[in-house]
Amino acid sequence: MSGDSQGYKVVLGVIGADCHAVGNRILTSVLTQGGIEVVNLGVMVSQDEFIDCARAEQAGAILVSSIYGHGELDCQDFRARCEERGLGDIVLYVGGNLVIGKQEFAAVEAQFRDMGFDRVFRPTVDLAEVIALLKSDIDQRRPAGLRNSRALPAERLSA
Amino acid sequence: MSGDSQGYKVVLGVIGADCHAVGNRILTSVLTQGGIEVVNLGVMVSQDEFIDCARAEQAGAILVSSIYGHGELDCQDFRARCEERGLGDIVLYVGGNLVIGKQEFAAVEAQFRDMGFDRVFRPTVDLAEVIALLKSDIDQRRPAGLRNSRALPAERLSA
């Protein structure tokens, strides 16, 4: 959608062998009510599943959750893989309990930005902020012709 | 007593404007059962009251409690005052919550040893250990002739 209209469509999922399903349900509910179309892959999603889906759905962003602590291992080379598959430009977010243990968030953020994620979120992030950022990031990455020409407020587009 | 026999007699009290009475009651009870004769001055005892009493009772040691945090102010020059009053040699113990706030015990200990206290105790000290130390410290300070010639086990002397 976001490729061919002004809607905001994202692919959401929990990466790796991670079964934490609750945050995923909350994110889906809150983002949808915030005017974002969510294609939810649920838990235990591989990098390729994310990318296949984002291509098929022409999504504006991929939102990766990692809750269980293996984020460092599972997210390795995600952006590179996107580039290989022709999605070099897609907005990439990651959030959750990204690493093992309680660590300084600034270091975690730097680490995941190095992996090519555009934004990195802690579990306590305010989801209203995420929605605003997501919309503006997707708008920024749209093909030039479509940029800055917002159609209807996105909230009205969704159920 | 400890001057003229092999008993162990101490003066106990809570210094300054300190009203904490519970530890004082516990100390009296436990020390007495441990074979130490306790002359208990209770709470809010001045340096001079301690010293007067120790002289009058010919006590082997003065045990100062400070619980409320003004120990630093109240105990200032205690040893010097003992010396002035002819008790330079008396065993001087101090214990409780000696300073304001949670501080490294080693530093607190050094500070109160500098003031002339022979031993410095934290609130969680094992009182059985205190009793053992007290007896040996008093024995050490006895006039030479009496030293190391323990009479009856002190426990038997007390009710």
Added chain:
Amino acid sequence: MTDLNNRRLDAAAFDAERGEVLQGWATGAGVCFADALRVQEALPVEKRFAVALAEADAQGHTLLQPRAGVALVREHVALLNGLSPYCDVLPTTIDAYTRHNRYAEAQEGIDRSRAAGTSLLNGFPAVNHGVEGCRRLVEALEKPVQVRHGTPDARLLAEITLAAGFSSFEGGGISYNIPYAKHVPLERSIRHWQYCDRLVGRFEEAGISINREPFGPLTGTLVPPFVSHVVAILEGLLALEQGVKCITLGYGQAGNVAQDIAALRSLRRLANHYFLNAGFTDYRLTTVFHQWMGGFPEDESQATAVICLGALVARQARATKIIVKTPHEASGVPTLEANQAGLKATRQMVNMISDQNRVDSPDIQMEIDVIEAEVHAVMREILRLGGGDVARGAVLAFAAGVMDVPFAPAKANLGKLTPVRDNHGAIRLFDVGNVPLPADVLAFHRDKIAERARAERRDPSFNMVVDDVRAISASKLVGRPA
């Protein structure tokens, strides 16, 4: 007993006494009642203690209040403003020299604290800082602030702090003598607190409501509920007589959940009973629950568990306010961070319990019945001794051991009553001393203690009491033999 009685202080005599009181320390000269009224009138509603209490009471909320006090004004402001986001009402804990009117030593503490760059006092020396220093403090805050202390003669302290905009004043002639002093005669401290209450009464008459809070927990150590309830009721009656209108009665957690809930519930009921019986109707009564007031465990996680149990019980009993401890309790005056930690844990627990079902059980009802029987028995004897006058009755009752507070340092207290825990951790009487409790109540205590003695295969003795005093620090409620 000189001329003590429970009558409203005469206006002229009060004014004469005030003249003397204000000469107690140089800063007394800064007090002027007219100015004081203006300061209080100018307080915005969110800084008025009585308003915060009334709202909490009406909405069924429980307010949180920490303890805090350091030597210097600027540091104390910073401390309170650091606590403010985590609590509902603020304290100012007064240092121990000021509590004993030893202002010269307090001044030395201020000076040496300034030199040392850290507070060497265990509280805020409000008298030494005077009206001017205290006003700077109150102005820099955003919530109501109370004076918390332990002062047998708090007249000058009251004059100075109320003139500066403090809107609540803790203490009472019994509760700030028996646990806090050694040689102060009870008739003297009660008389001095009549002055404080009369001062508050004058504010009330001028339309300014100042909250008064007798100190509930007394020595904080194995205090049977009826003992602190009787003191609370007596001090309430004494305060009402002087014109106080906004009263918060307190209770310190004893540890057994059923007994603690029963205690807080019965406190409100009993107080209303005696206040109404004495002819008072125009007052606002609220309650305050003190988290565990005895020795704490040194470990901070364990201390937090003690704090959490208090928070739970306070909320289950629907206290209007909780006095919150900190994970540093066993060690020393807490840092700002430790104080915040205690408040955050308490808030979380209170919030989790807030909406839950009202707790009730036959055990709670039984404890209520016992406490009520005890309070009535002792109050009856106090009134008899005083010939209907609670001020005289209180003095005579303490002298005779009819009222007796365990572990109290004051000579005015007989110290024969000895409490001990029963097999479930509730506080019972091992030795009733001279307290005139009914025979069935005494039999109940005896049976409960016998049950524990059997379980532990030892006779009840003072060793059992010693074990109980040290139990919570050693991570237990009941001090069992190893």
Added chain:
Amino acid sequence: MTDLNNRRLDAAAFDAERGEVLQGWATGAGVCFADALRVQEALPVEKRFAVALAEADAQGHTLLQPRAGVALVREHVALLNGLSPYCDVLPTTIDAYTRHNRYAEAQEGIDRSRAAGTSLLNGFPAVNHGVEGCRRLVEALEKPVQVRHGTPDARLLAEITLAAGFSSFEGGGISYNIPYAKHVPLERSIRHWQYCDRLVGRFEEAGISINREPFGPLTGTLVPPFVSHVVAILEGLLALEQGVKCITLGYGQAGNVAQDIAALRSLRRLANHYFLNAGFTDYRLTTVFHQWMGGFPEDESQATAVICLGALVARQARATKIIVKTPHEASGVPTLEANQAGLKATRQMVNMISDQNRVDSPDIQMEIDVIEAEVHAVMREILRLGGGDVARGAVLAFAAGVMDVPFAPAKANLGKLTPVRDNHGAIRLFDVGNVPLPADVLAFHRDKIAERARAERRDPSFNMVVDDVRAISASKLVGRPA
């Protein structure tokens, strides 16, 4: 549904299957049942899980157990020995790759952890470390140790860890599928867990008692007690059929004190009812209470309050064991120190509550009645669907939504049942889905939710559920509108 049924696995078929299982990863070659028996026989009594549980049950004690697991044997030994003084029984939490039999990825995690000098795995990869590595671990410990995981196919893990001297094994064919997997058919995981139970049965027959613990809390999020109770009873019956004798059934704290106490009390009673009805008499049943299994508050003091509420309720309900959380819960796998902190707070609370009066109230009894009615209704339908066979009944029940776990990721779960809190924070059913509850019970749920809706002046909706899920992290039990 292939040929699944609740019958004891045939010996020859089991042996054949074992051959295959042991080829699942290179370390399988190290397993030999005769050696395993010798290892278990040689375990001193203080390292036997079943003994620790039996003693606690007999003496009315509550055991504490943390969670812990890191990538490398030496680090894991150090971690467990650092926890040992603060707990009664030890865990070994298995990493998430191993849980999904992704041993190659686990190996990569091991290798990269070695290189990084810190664990990059969220648990201990026991299969990769093999019998030899696991034995080194067990030998270095001084308390019983349990395997805690979340593995739909745990056959190889069970073979290796039990051969190494682990004396308890968590999990079950339902509880380690529905909350932990996505695509695993329920008949397959149940069948694989029959293998694990049969393996334990073989140890029992050789005189070695191994404790089995179905995973009580499921998704840990707004799970109505009857849902987890039914799973616990089903897995208990499945285990008993395979010869398991020592069973610990679990429940995860839901937050409302009355409902939680009722849940733990009813669990023991209901399980005995169904086990005895099915003809089993020779088993030892104990219970485990999981402190809050949903999202935690990030702040460590607030998290400790959540931990303390769980500790209190667990002890009031007299659980045999508590699974203890840590102040790091919201953030990540805890450090040794954070884990110790959770244990110390829990111990203090348990000790303070230990001796206190048994808690009972009409609210608790009412919750027990509701839970029992719900469990009986669902169990009746499961037995009907399975024609008396609980294995087949369970599979058909999940397929039909007769059993339904909220927030579960598994496709095998319908996901229509939707819980929400009532006005007192107890979990009720907003949408019952296809679960066949009696009409009066449904009316009860409806009334309770309506009461909350009125209080909040909003209609019940999924938003209310979302608010409830996020409530505890935001320091509340019930997710009210701001």
